[in-house]
Amino acid sequence: MVDSHQKEIIMRILVVGAGATGGYFGGRLAQAGRDVTFLVRPGRAKTLEQQGLQILSPQGNLTLHPQWVTADKLNQTYDLILLTVKAFYLEQAMSDIAPAVGSDTVVMPILNGFRHLETLTARFGAAAVIGGLCKIASTLDEQGRVVHLNDLHLIAYGELAGGRSDRIIQIEQTFQGAGFTTHASDDIISEMWEKWILLASLGTITCLMRGTIGQTARADGGEAFALAVIEEITSILEAQGYRRNQPFLNQTRGMLTDKNSTMTSSMYRDMIGGNPVEADQILGDLARLADKAGLSTPLLAAARTHMSVYQQSRAADDA
Numbered sequence: 001m002v003d004s005h006q007k008e009i010i011m012r013i014l015v016v017g018a019g020a021t022g023g024y025f026g027g028r029l030a031q032a033g034r035d036v037t038f039l040v041r042p043g044r045a046k047t048l049e050q051q052g053l054q055i056l057s058p059q060g061n062l063t064l065h066p067q068w069v070t071a072d073k074l075n076q077t078y079d080l081i082l083l084t085v086k087a088f089y090l091e092q093a094m095s096d097i098a099p100a101v102g103s104d105t106v107v108m109p110i111l112n113g114f115r116h117l118e119t120l121t122a123r124f125g126a127a128a129v130i131g132g133l134c135k136i137a138s139t140l141d142e143q144g145r146v147v148h149l150n151d152l153h154l155i156a157y158g159e160l161a162g163g164r165s166d167r168i169i170q171i172e173q174t175f176q177g178a179g180f181t182t183h184a185s186d187d188i189i190s191e192m193w194e195k196w197i198l199l200a201s202l203g204t205i206t207c208l209m210r211g212t213i214g215q216t217a218r219a220d221g222g223e224a225f226a227l228a229v230i231e232e233i234t235s236i237l238e239a240q241g242y243r244r245n246q247p248f249l250n251q252t253r254g255m256l257t258d259k260n261s262t263m264t265s266s267m268y269r270d271m272i273g274g275n276p277v278e279a280d281q282i283l284g285d286l287a288r289l290a291d292k293a294g295l296s297t298p299l300l301a302a303a304r305t306h307m308s309v310y311q312q313s314r315a316a317d318d319a
């Protein structure tokens with residue numbers, strides 16, 4: 001028997017992508033009995049069919065056989081669409097999910113960067129889109145298993161205009177108890193700015209130095225380099241309206257100069273794996289904001305160029 005309170009909080013969720021983040025969070029939601037369907041492309045569908053969705057995690061391994069659908073069979077709307085594709089697949093994903101977006105559907109992206117918010121609101125309308133982010137280190141291994149690399153697994157979400165709405169409360173109730181940290185934010189834009197500071201700094205440090213945070217911190221000049229990167233990136237977002245949150249910045253400085261840290265960014269892992277990277281969305285957009293604000297950010301500029309060279313050599317290898 002489902003009582004009226006439970007009825008209110010049942011959300012039909014479409015998780016777009018069953019990769020490192022979508023597979024992890026969608027898998028945990030499905031494991032907890034939430035109504036989850038994955039939208040996948042044919043390659044991933046085959047893996048799910050043959051071996052299920054497998055998660056290897058310090059928080060507990062999991063194999064499940066979730067509901068999934070491919071775009072050609074997507075013919076109903078959902079209450080919540082959790083968008084977890086890489087930024088360079090966003091255009092295609094938007095076309096694919098169009099049949100699933102009804103008048104009350106909430107589209108919640110957890111992509112890194114910021115540009116996708118504009119793209120999504122232009123396509124589906126500002127009312128349909130909320131802000132979101134995830135903090136996790138996860139990857140897919142050669143067998144297509146989701147490998148969760150440490151204990152961190154958090155999703156935050158909130159209205160782009162700020163404040164708390166009924167739909168945010170409903171998402172919070174749906175996510176609670178699903179085995180990851182869930183955070184309904186009253187100021188998701190500031191939290192996304194802070195995530196961008198962390199992510200772009202971590203990406204710049206690890207990609208430019210081609211090593212972990214600990215390796216850089218132990219190297220000659222490494223700590224000063226990391227601190228200068230954080231300062232450059234913070235100053236860019238400050239020019240956009242970000243108000244410095246000292247506890248966050250102190251924590252970020254500590255984390256990104258920790259000599260024992262084995263931390264890397266997903267952009268670094270993608271680069272080392274020879275995969276496409278979201279450098280333009282993570283570093284390029286920041287560099288453009290710096291230019292507009294008249295700020296000199298040479299370390300960010302170097303990282304951006306470095307990643308651009310990487311992308312050119314990838315393209316040449318593919319040709």
Ligand SMILES: NC(=O)C1=CN([C@@H]2O[C@H](COP(=O)(O)OP(=O)(O)OC[C@H]3O[C@@H](n4cnc5c(N)ncnc54)[C@H](OP(=O)(O)O)[C@@H]3O)[C@@H](O)[C@H]2O)C=CC1
Nearest residue numbers: 017019020021039040041084085089093111112137138266
């Ligand atoms: N991994 C991490 O540790 C973190 C990642 N992020 C961010 O999260 C976002 C997602 O990254 P991540 O999960 O790592 O990426 P992955 O590449 O591991 O997963 C994305 C998945 O999306 C699928 N996909 C792409 N287009 C479509 C489509 N049209 N329909 C259905 N599925 C589709 C891909 O499928 P296919 O197999 O067919 O290519 C792939 O499996 C990125 O913006 C990333 O920067 C943020 C924090 C940490």
Ligand SMILES: CC(C)(CO)C(=O)C(=O)O
Nearest residue numbers: 134135136198199265266
């Ligand atoms: C900053 C971090 C590690 C947080 O999840 C991340 O988003 C990434 O590496 O892509």
